[in-house]
Amino acid sequence: MDAIGGLRRTLGEGLRRNWRATGAELPGGDLVAARGVSMDGWFWRISDPASGRVALALAGLNTPRQGEPWGIVGIAADPARSLTTATLSSVAGDERGLRVSMRGDEGHFRATRESLQARLGSTSLELRFDRLDEWQGRLGGSDVFGMVPRLNQYWHPWVLGGSASGVFDDGSTRWEFDDAQVYAEKNWGRGGFPVQWWWGQAQGFAEPTACVAFGGGRIHLGRPGRDARLSTTVTALVVRTPDGEQLRFGNPGTSPVVATVGDGHWRLRGRRRGWRVEVDAAAPLEEAFVLPVPLVEERALAPGAVEAQLGHLEVRLFRDGRPYWQGISNLAALEDGGRELAEAQLAQRAGNPLPRRD
Numbered sequence: 507m508d509a510i511g512g513l514r515r516t517l518g519e520g521l522r523r524n525w526r527a528t529g530a531e532l533p534g535g536d537l538v539a540a541r542g543v544s545m546d547g548w549f550w551r552i553s554d555p556a557s558g559r560v561a562l563a564l565a566g567l568n569t570p571r572q573g574e575p576w577g578i579v580g581i582a583a584d585p586a587r588s589l590t591t592a593t594l595s596s597v598a599g600d601e602r603g604l605r606v607s608m609r610g611d612e613g614h615f616r617a618t619r620e621s622l623q624a625r626l627g628s629t630s631l632e633l634r635f636d637r638l639d640e641w642q643g644r645l646g647g648s649d650v651f652g653m654v655p656r657l658n659q660y661w662h663p664w665v666l667g668g669s670a671s672g673v674f675d676d677g678s679t680r681w682e683f684d685d686a687q688v689y690a691e692k693n694w695g696r697g698g699f700p701v702q703w704w705w706g707q708a709q710g711f712a713e714p715t716a717c718v719a720f721g722g723g724r725i726h727l728g729r730p731g732r733d734a735r736l737s738t739t740v741t742a743l744v745v746r747t748p749d750g751e752q753l754r755f756g757n758p759g760t761s762p763v764v765a766t767v768g769d770g771h772w773r774l775r776g777r778r779r780g781w782r783v784e785v786d787a788a789a790p791l792e793e794a795f796v797l798p799v800p801l802v803e804e805r806a807l808a809p810g811a812v813e814a815q816l817g818h819l820e821v822r823l824f825r826d827g828r829p830y831w832q833g834i835s836n837l838a839a840l841e842d843g844g845r846e847l848a849e850a851q852l853a854q855r856a857g858n859p860l861p862r863r864d
Contacts, residue, residue, distance in 0.1 A: 533644040540599025554686040584815035586679040590629040614719030628677035639667035640806035650803040666746040703843035704767040710837035713748035727746040741765040782824040789817030798857035809848035813841040
């Protein structure tokens, strides 16, 4: 009987790994662990309303069709106008739980659910997390799309609040913080980033437990340029209300979100049964960082998005037609993604990816 049970477990584990390798996940599955797809990405953002400062860390584990996996790590802070990115050659991601480690000539990175340590040259970020307010639903941020295999991109905002303490240091600016607000997400996919996308996240509201996050773009089956007829544009929007309720908008039929993005403005309108949400945000493009994205097969980075860290965001939430909550943040991250825009911004700045401010 033990042998039969072991065989069943082995077969079950094999089926689970094969299913996860398509990018899809069944309800209740682990959406934060590595998946072994073309691109696994993790992102953490710290907001400190008392000082008006933000810091972020990103890590990407890239698996080309040929050759060894490789990684990208980034550390940024604002208003320090600090950004450091690097590719690292030795990478590992656990497929059971959040354990990511990367190492190379330019630095190292390690993250779990409880902590994060990153160093790239003279820039470092060390974080300790406590009282995390994690995602509550059995489906992730991509909702029903998360169960569809072989999409180019999936998105899951798994931490919508909690406490972060630690130190940011880039050699010229040192920031020690305690009990700052924390947000974290996971994204992954088989085809890399869409041709164009938009994203945003905000804490720092008058109500410290509130959080807003959204992400949108064109999703499709298979690799870019193939199966074009099996594609659609989707925007997902998540609101954590001051009283702790988590609301997701973004299913085309039952909770659609309409997004208008361009020229430094982000406008979203969403609805679901009993609820309606409006988000208006703005940030000058010249005050945004130009962030790289991985070209997985080329084992290289390319300018991919402009992302402001000190944007202005207003959210209005209505329940049964009546105002329910309104919030304003001036610590919003606002991203307009696409290589054409990013390369144009970089050219205007003579190759400098840092925000330009008077």
